[in-house]
Amino acid sequence: MGNLRTVRTSVVVVAVLATTALAGCSAGDGTGTAPSPSRTPSAAAAADPEQATPEPVDMDQDDSAAATCGQISALETVAHNAHVGLSRGELTQAQFDALAASVRFGFEQLVTSDAKVSPAVDWAQRYLEQHPGPTIDDTTADWELRVRTIRTACTESGSNIVVSAKYGG
Numbered sequence: 001m002g003n004l005r006t007v008r009t010s011v012v013v014v015a016v017l018a019t020t021a022l023a024g025c026s027a028g029d030g031t032g033t034a035p036s037p038s039r040t041p042s043a044a045a046a047a048d049p050e051q052a053t054p055e056p057v058d059m060d061q062d063d064s065a066a067a068t069c070g071q072i073s074a075l076e077t078v079a080h081n082a083h084v085g086l087s088r089g090e091l092t093q094a095q096f097d098a099l100a101a102s103v104r105f106g107f108e109q110l111v112t113s114d115a116k117v118s119p120a121v122d123w124a125q126r127y128l129e130q131h132p133g134p135t136i137d138d139t140t141a142d143w144e145l146r147v148r149t150i151r152t153a154c155t156e157s158g159s160n161i162v163v164s165a166k167y168g169g
Contacts, residue, residue, distance in 0.1 A: 068114065077162075
């Protein structure tokens with residue numbers, strides 16, 4: 001009988017803890033939303049207007065040459081390793097196609113404000129618009145020329161394109 005009491009006590013304790021935890025999660029204004037923290041400025045913040053207004057957070061995409069060229073490095077790394085992985089039999093055609101589609105999507109989404117990189121990226125994106133499809137045929141001379149042009153522009157802007165090859169060296 002001593003064991004039964006221990007089990008009952010344990011069940012009651014677990015039930016109370018679970019109920020308390022759930023009640024804490026649902027506490028609020030009755031609308032199901034969590035209570036919001038107080039927005040009343042402190043006396044020090046009210047006295048100093050610069051402290052009363054927090055600095056806005058810049059959530060814009062980094063469109064510098066370094067950021068754009070870094071993205072291109074990542075895209076070229078995925079493309080290179082996908083080709084080699086497919087040729088070595090380590091990727092199926094479906095896996096390769098999925099990776100190639102993500103590379104195309106990445107190139108389509110590139111944004112830069114750099115005066116040297118922007119024309120090269122725009123030229124590549126116009127090529128993609130003129131050649132719709134789920135992937136890029138990156139074996140064509142036209143696409144290779146665009147990638148070389150982007151590489152040159154990135155280098156001239158001080159941001160080299162690098163590929164992290166999984167195979168070979």
